[in-house]
Amino acid sequence: MTLCVIPARGGSKGVPRKNLLDVGGKPLIVWTIEQALATDGLDVLVSTDDEEIADVARAAGARVPWLRPAELAQDTTPTEPVVRHAIEQVTAERGRPGAVMLLQATSPVRHDDTLARALREFDGLDSMVGVVEQAPFIWQATQPPTAAYDVSARPRRQDLTAETMRYRETGSLYVTRTEVYEQHDNRLGGRIGLFVMAEDEGIDIDTEVDVALAEKFLRRS
Numbered sequence: 001m002t003l004c005v006i007p008a009r010g011g012s013k014g015v016p017r018k019n020l021l022d023v024g025g026k027p028l029i030v031w032t033i034e035q036a037l038a039t040d041g042l043d044v045l046v047s048t049d050d051e052e053i054a055d056v057a058r059a060a061g062a063r064v065p066w067l068r069p070a071e072l073a074q075d076t077t078p079t080e081p082v083v084r085h086a087i088e089q090v091t092a093e094r095g096r097p098g099a100v101m102l103l104q105a106t107s108p109v110r111h112d113d114t115l116a117r118a119l120r121e122f123d124g125l126d127s128m129v130g131v132v133e134q135a136p137f138i139w140q141a142t143q144p145p146t147a148a149y150d151v152s153a154r155p156r157r158q159d160l161t162a163e164t165m166r167y168r169e170t171g172s173l174y175v176t177r178t179e180v181y182e183q184h185d186n187r188l189g190g191r192i193g194l195f196v197m198a199e200d201e202g203i204d205i206d207t208e209v210d211v212a213l214a215e216k217f218l219r220r221s
Contacts, residue, residue: 126190
């Protein structure tokens with residue numbers, strides 16, 4: 001069984017109470033919980049400091065066996081200590097999980113088979129990061145500016161291959177062996193694999209525009 005951790009802090013600066021925001025007729029966090037519960041092999045747990053989020057998560061079917069300590073729910077708190085705390089609590093309660101799937105509730109657009117496919121593709125890896133394709137026409141504002149591609153031999157987009165394409169980390173999904181968190185205090189380490197997701201699965205809700213865009217794609221699912 002893979003531990004699935006969905007972090008959901010009560011505070012949010014960009015969109016207030018974002019995890020409970022109505023998106024397509026459901027609280028935002030519920031989309032991710034339902035996707036995880038529909039995937040065999042996941043122990044779905046929400047880590048939150050907020051009683052209302054906890055109640056919504058439990059009603060949706062996720063486990064919320066404890067509230068996250070306040071020191072792990074600050075604006076500056078990294079995600080890794082939150083996951084390690086969940087690992088420690090679950091280990092004491094049910095035994096040490098072999099791996100952790102980390103899902104971001106603010107990325108609600110995932111296809112029906114995405115999480116199951118991630119578990120299958122994780123075989124033989126130590127960690128895996130969800131990404132979407134990104135053409136390499138990216139510049140860095142150095143002096144002088146530098147490009148992520150050879151400007152003297154600009155490729156046509158239709159000629160790009162898996163090797164010449166670039167990939168943007170979505171933040172939506174990670175799968176990591178427990179020992180990577182324990183040894184490196186990081187969600188990524190050891191043998192890292194790319195988990196290529198569809199373009200619409202790269203939506204991350206930070207603004208009201210993102211909400212409208214997510215609702216458009218969620219209505220199709």
